[in-house]
Amino acid sequence: MLPLLCLISFVAVLLLNNLTPVIAQLPPQLRQEIRGVWLSGNDFSVFRNRSQVQAAMSQLRQLNFNTVYPVVWNDGYTQYPSAITQKMGIPFFFKGVDGQDVIADIISQARSQGLLAIPWFEFGFMIPLTSELASQHPDWLTQKQDGTQTSISAAGEVAWLNPFHPEVQKFIRELVTEVITQYDADGVQFDDHMSLPVDFGYDKYTISLYTQENGNPPPPNPQAQAWIKWRADKITAFMVDLHQTVKARKPNAIFSVSPNYYDFAYKLQLQDWLNWVRLGIVDELVMQVYRNDLESFIGQITRPEILETQQIIPTGIGIMAGLRNRPVSIQQIQSQVQAAHQRGLGIGFFYYESLWDIAPEPAAQRQSAFAALFPNSALRDISQNIPRQPTFKTxxxxxxxxxxxxxxxxxxxxxxxxxxxxxxxxxxxxxxxxxxxxxxxxxxxxxxxxxxxxxxxxxxxxxxxxxxxxxxxxxxxxxxxxxxxxxxxxxxxxxxxxxxxxxxxxxxxxxxxxxxxxxxxxxxxxxxxxxxxxxxxxxxxxxxxxxxxxxxxxxLTADNQAGFKMASWSQQPEINGVPGNRWDSRLSKVCLTIAGSSAKNSCNSKMIADTATINGLTEFKSATTAGKLKPGLLRSANAVKVAINGVFDYNLTPGTRDGFNRWNLSVSPQAEVPILVNTGIAFFDKYDVLFDPVNGRQGFRSRR
The missing domain is CATH 2.40.70.10 (Acid Proteases)
Incomplete structure (x- = not known):
């Protein structure tokens, strides 16, 4: 066993060493390490005071933090004066001690210190059932199969806005647009509540929508895979639209998400954030890993989806700095930060007050420890945040x-x-x-x-x-x-x-x-x-x-083109306004035989593979080619064979089933070519068909 263990160790060292150059070669925006802290509702007793905001931002800058995430949507209320909620008659409570806009003050003071300020929509689709919003719009709420409208969360008993309802989507979209516009914010962040617990989605609107799209009502099992995927995909589609809304207002704004680990997020919260990353709509990710046990913590931050994400976008780990009723030692924080740093990951601390104000150690000791965690400055620049393509090749x-x-x-x-x-x-x-x-x-x-x-x-x-x-x-x-x-x-x-x-x-x-x-x-x-x-x-x-x-x-990739036999198209002149190459995708030198006609292995035909035509069709320019056959539906005696030598050989016995074996014949003196064959939709039951506009060719792969 010893030689084998030595070999394994050697390979492991090689692999670990080979990871470093990959990270070092990432674009500049990916090397912008996240050093952030959430400014939660618990912190507003501090941030209502302008002088304390100034002192806090100055101190964070001195300790080499670079990002703050002030909460702007919490408990059914905005934390800023919103014209949208004002029109709805929802009260606003969060003025500063001098009547100032607290969010505007935080963003201004953060920027003066060189910190990014990314407003945080903490509650996402989650609201208290007793809130004005829930009372005004009961039709916006979703429910469980038994009619229950609430679940128990860290915020207590809460209801859930229906993420699939267009009015709910419009409301969230308007709030996000308002924040980006009103404050010229550096970005927006959505956390694990931009989701829906898996047991929800049995409200009338969602049942109707699902039934309309699938022909049957949702399954009674909320964890049925197709039902999970349908709801998760709907949330993803909304996030795609929300991303486009943000980028339309401010192209270099950071679209940030801070979810739970992926397996939990997708299966229990319908939050397919890895797909969001792959779709190119996430500019940074801070995954929440609130664990006391270091081994468990490391297990979460080394999951494959984190390794994939950090090769694409700035990636950080959310670390619990403490709660009022559950303080966290500085030793635990240090060990978790070190584990994250060793793996090239940034940090987001939850939350500001627990950094040193409510902690088991004296504030000075905690601040000294944080200074040691980030000994060098690492400011971030959103001008580097350029649009990103999806990482899908196919x-x-x-x-x-x-x-x-x-x-x-x-x-x-x-x-x-x-x-x-x-x-x-x-x-x-x-x-x-x-x-x-x-x-x-x-x-x-x-x-x-x-x-x-x-x-x-x-x-x-x-x-x-x-x-x-x-x-x-x-x-x-x-x-x-x-x-x-x-x-x-x-x-x-x-x-x-x-x-x-x-x-x-x-x-x-x-x-x-x-x-x-x-x-x-x-x-x-x-x-x-x-x-x-x-x-x-x-x-x-x-x-x-x-x-x-x-x-x-x-x-198209090398893998998915395997097994296709290719036929070439002819290139056509450019048309103003049409990007890329233009091709005549009517294939030439196609051989056609129709029993009972003069078309017997006529290899001067043109052909199109057309998914929009229910039945196959042959169009003759001259009635002579049709011979004794009359225009109309061919019969079983008029067997059809369409082929390109070495590419495909398609045979059909005409019948009476639409889309399966019906074949029509027409004679049109106005036709563009002597013989045109449209094989119709049944052709796609026997062949996979590839369209390659880069190389001007069409591929066929038999499914028989």
Whole structure:
């Protein structure tokens, strides 16, 4: 065993030594060590006095702290004079002894000492049931399955605002915007209460929303995995929108979170903060680890999610400096700070008064010890806080078999949120380009109108008309890096040639997200504006004809391209306003055989793989090519074979099942090419299809 132990020790030393250069090579903003302290409601007896605020900030600066987190939202009240809560008739209690705005004073004094001041929304979605806010808006509260509206927390018995309710989201968003604007704050922080206990979510609004999106009410087990994920993803989506709101007001503001350790946060509080980090919406993280036992403390700060996070953003550990009824020794604080420092982690202390005012040791001794913990200055600069791309190289989004509106027989529908609106399941169309939605899908986020009315004619003869606008869009949880062009459809009608188009069916328009790269005008494929690697292509995986979800894989990597056989596109001239390369993604030299027609292994066809077409289609420019076949639905005797040599070989026996085996034939002298094949949605049941706009190619991988 001895040689083996020696080898293990040697490898461990190598690995530990190899960690140092990685941290040393991080960008400047990541080397800004967090040395912070929370200024809690317990501290307001100190901070109501201007001279004491000045003395406190001066002392923190002398002890080489660099960040303060003053509480601004606590116990159902703002700690600052808020015009928003004033309009709601909620009283304000927290003036200074001279009538001053305490938060304004703290921020001003902190800045004068070179400290960052990041207002802290301590209570998040948590409020007392007896508060004015709860009394005024009982419909804003969520509940457990048995109707219980409260839970027991460190703050006592509390109720929970419903994080999924649009009015609750609007209220939180307005408070955050107010703080950023009113104080030009260095950032905002949300802690473990920007969440929801796992037992909650059984209120009428949430049950209705879940049922609408999933077809069934929430499961009775609050810890069912799909139910946990649905609620956690909804909270994440709100955090994405909140991040965009903050950055729109102040691009370099720090969006900070201070959650519990991840396993607890996700499973019991529906707080998927690791996903927030990966999405690029968190600028710093301070994980609360309030443990007395050093071994347990170290176990938490060495978890994989912390190791991942600290390679991306400034990361700190929240350490308990003491409570009024539970003081903490300076020895415990020193050992925990040392353990964090040894692992390249910053520190946040909870809370100011317990640093030395309420402590088992004399104040002078405590202050001397803190001076030793931070012997050198380490000021922070928010100018270094630049926008960050998601760390995902690739991500998979579900494709649903039914839309949010309408009764389409089959399709692949992607969840899309437009201009901060509720996510809607919109038809994924690989055969067209541009996002087109009814105006009802738009949220309240800013929209840039162009006044330009545009028209789009769909393959079934439907004419869509409406204004071209620009707005932010979110695919699942992934927001576009900037606003994208969208057609807001206000009118639908049929062409004279196809009077029985979908506009005449009476079915509401469910929206189309066209992801083809053969753009003919604006709007263009909105996937072009996804952040980072996620914009470099995608893969569509069908559902095999089942009722389960297919998937849209965003971001091509070496791994997810394995097994695909490629066919090339031809490059097209640029169009003003369309970013990136433009391609004719109608594949050439496709071989087509239709039994009973003159098309027998005709390899001069063009083909498009189109998720928006329910049934396969062949369009002949000349009736001669159709031979004895008449336009319309093919029969089983008219077997279809579509192939590209060495790439794919697709066979279909025409039948009567929409979306599975129906195949239509048309003759159109106005057609652009002699033979065009649209394989329809059934093709995606047999092949995964890859779209690569960087290299101008399309890939096919058999699923059989």
């Amino acid at each position: 991500i998979s989004l579900p494709l649903y078999p039914k839309p949010s509106l309408g009764q389409r027989v089959r399709g692949n529908f992607l969840e899309v949120a437009v201009a901060g609106g509720q996510p809607k399941r919109i038809l994924l169309d690989t055969g067209s380009a541009g996002l087109r939605v009814p105006k009802e899908f738009l949220g309240n986020a800013p929209i840039r109108k162009t006044g330009q009315n545009i028209k789009e004619v769909l393959s079934d003869g439907t004419i869509l008309e409406g204004e071209l606008v620009y707005a932010n869009v979110r695919f699942g949880l992934i927001p576009t890096a900037e606003p994208v062009p969208i057609q807001v459809v206000t009118s639908r009608q049929c062409t004279a040639q196809k009077p029985k188009c979908s506009a005449k069916s009476g079915v509401p328009f469910s929206g189309i997200v066209g992801v083809n790269y053969f753009e003919k005008s604006l709007p263009y494929n909105p996937l072009r504006k996804l952040p980072g690697n996620l914009s470099n292509g995608f893969i569509v995986i069908g559902n095999g004809g089942s009722n389960s979800n297919g998937s849209l894989i965003l971001g």
